[in-house]
Amino acid sequence: MKVLIVDDEEHVREGIKLLGQWEEHEITDVIEADSGEQAIALIEDQGPEIIFTDMKMPNIDGIALLEWIKENSPSSKTIVVTGYDDYHYMRKAIHFGSTDYILKPVDPSILNDTLVRAVTQWKKEEEYRKVHNSSYRLINEMKPIYRDRKLTQLMNNYLLNQSIYEEFGFHLTREYEVGIVRVDESIIRSFGGDRDLAYFSILNVINEMLMAEENGVAFRYLSNKWEIIIIFWNDFERITSLLTALHTAIRRTLDVSCRIARGCKVSSIDQLMNSYEDAKNSLLLSNVLDRNKVKVYGKQDVLASALLINMMDYNSKIEEALQVGKFEAFLPVFNEIITAFEAQNYLSLKQILHFEQEYQLLSQHWLKRYHIPYTINNGPEYVLSFFYNQDGQFQLAKYVERKKREVKRFLKVVKRYSKQNNRDVIYEIEQYLQQNFHRDVKLQEISERFYLSREYISRKFKQEFQENISDYMVKVRMNKAKSLLLNEELKIYEIANMIGYHDDKYFRKVFKKVEGITPNEYRSLTV
Incomplete structure (x- = not known):
């Protein structure tokens, strides 16, 4: 195997060469490139299996190089090594399939642990490429595509000709039952990111067993990219044991763990x-913390009453913690949410998908709020796929630690952007108040408009203008009243209404308190 080290600093390249335990991992050649251009030439010429790359380089930088590698050398495993602890770079590294993201100065143990993972992943994917090379050519044949399309139509209640049922060996009996095999992103990654190959391989195992049992047909459900559907038509009392055998066979043959669920029996096609919806519900309510190696679920195996925790319920606390800008202020909120998960000792697939989706929505909201030029491109399914172990169990502790790191990194970025932005937004609030002096602007209205807490607005406004908002508004109104009093055609009550006072007696009282004289006295002195 060959390793390529890409960095425009020679001492960094030399350091990685010295720290790497190359021979232990069957690395025979370590080559170097001092630029993205040279790296591309070496990759095309020598085809290294493992690539270490810096992110900050002239001309073709690390991001551009990762993009090129993904397109032109997808079997290579990449490891980002950079001095920039930046969410933008981390996100790009994940997006382009990097094995890991490590910081300079490089820790030898982290470097070699990452090397072990990269080599192991490459070898595993290479084995799949060899074993399934002949099978892969069959993917584009008409039969599987035709089968998947027609049976997806059947599931979605399209009427099909009887000849099609016969073609797929479909038994037109009176009763049926649906099973769902979930093929999530972590499984796709086991096949080198090749979704078609993953489905083809898993379906081969399933349909081979179904044909032997003469008990059903399996197909790729085109209405949901994470699912294979099985339609059973007899021996319903044996379906659970058959699904268990299927799970075991997939794991033994392909070394992946799929979550499988069984639906209710129905009396017509x-x-x-x-039946599908019943199976889907069991799948979503299944416990991702389940330690059982066999992941097969029915209605009796799930906790239907599990509480769904909403991250949005914590939005006000999150808002306060973010405005303080310190991770220590955010930690109690984070711990409260995680404790709610752990208290149930049951974390459903539905809950963790829901939580991650809300987390991404809130992240987008706050990125937008602080005008930070970053976006979140990967959906909940993709993000969560990194936290399942080989047995299909979700690693909650690892997920929590990643979220803590993300929040810390986000707070650092916010701190840089918010210092000037917060000062600017107070002046935006002042301008908004001046434009709306004629009506009673509530603090809650300002809070919702500018995405800041009422307490924060009150505190910062007083710091900037040395008076609270209500006193400031009175002063703005009185200044407007004085300019209107110069027009003798306007009555006192008309002026009161124009500046937001519906009771002219109250207006007169406030005016005298602020200016020391009545509106009439002011007019007589100035006109």
């Missing part, structure tokens, strides 16, 4: 969707 046009009720297949009812």
Whole structure:
């Protein structure tokens, strides 16, 4: 195997060469490139299996190089090594499939642990490429595509000709049952990111067993990119044991763990969707912390009453913690949410998908709020796929630690952007108040408009203008009243209404308190 080290600093390249335990991992050649251009030439010429790359380089930088590698040398495993602890770079590294993201100065143990993972992943994917090379050519043949399309139509209640049922060996009995095999992103990654190859390989295992049992048909459900559907038509009392055998066979043959769920029995073909929905519900309510190696679930195996925790319920606390800008202020909020998870000792797939989706929505909201030029491109399914172990169990502790690191990194970025932005927004609030002096602007209205807490607005406004908002508004109104009093055609009550006072007696009282004289006295002195 060959390793390529890409960095425009020679001492960094030399350091990695000295720290890496190359021979232990069957690395025969370590080559170097001092630029993205030279790296591309070496990759095309020598085809290194493992690539270490810096992110900050002239001309073709690390991001551009990762993008090129993904397109032109997808089997290579990449490891980002950079001095920039930056969420933008980390996100790009993940997006382009890097094995890991490590910081300079390089820790030898972290470097070699990452090397072990990269070599192991490459070898595993290479084995799949060899074993399934002949099978892969069959993916584009018409039969599998035709089968998947027609049976997806059947699931979605399209009427099909009887000849099609016969073509797939479909038994037109009176009762059916649906099973769902979930093929999530962590499984796709086991096949080198090749979704078609993953489905093809898993379906081969399933349909081979179904054909032997003469008990059903499996297909890729085109309405949901994470699912294979099985339609059973007899021996319903044996379906759970058959699904268990299927799970074991997939794991033994392909070394992946799929979550499988069983639906209810239905009495006609046009009720297949009812059985599907029942299986889907069991799948979503299954416990991702389950330590059982066999992941097969029915209605009796899940906790239907599990509480769904909403991150949005914590939004006000999150807002306060973010405005303080210190991770220590955010930690109690984070711990409260995680404690709520752990207290149930049951974390459903539905809950963790829901939580990650809300986390991303809130992140987008705050990125937008602080005008930070970053976006989140990967959906919940992709993000969560990194936290399942080989047995299909979700690693909650690892997920929590990643979220803590993300929040810390986000707070650092916010701190840089918010210092000037917060001062600017107070002046935006002042301008908004001046434009709306004629009506009663509530603090809650300002809070919702400018995405800041009421307490924060009150505190910062007083710091900037040395008076609270209500006193400031009175002063603005009185200044406007004085300019209106110069027009003798306007009545006192008309002026009061124009500046937001519906009771002219109250207006007169406030005016005298602020100016020391009545509106009439002011007019007589100035006109």
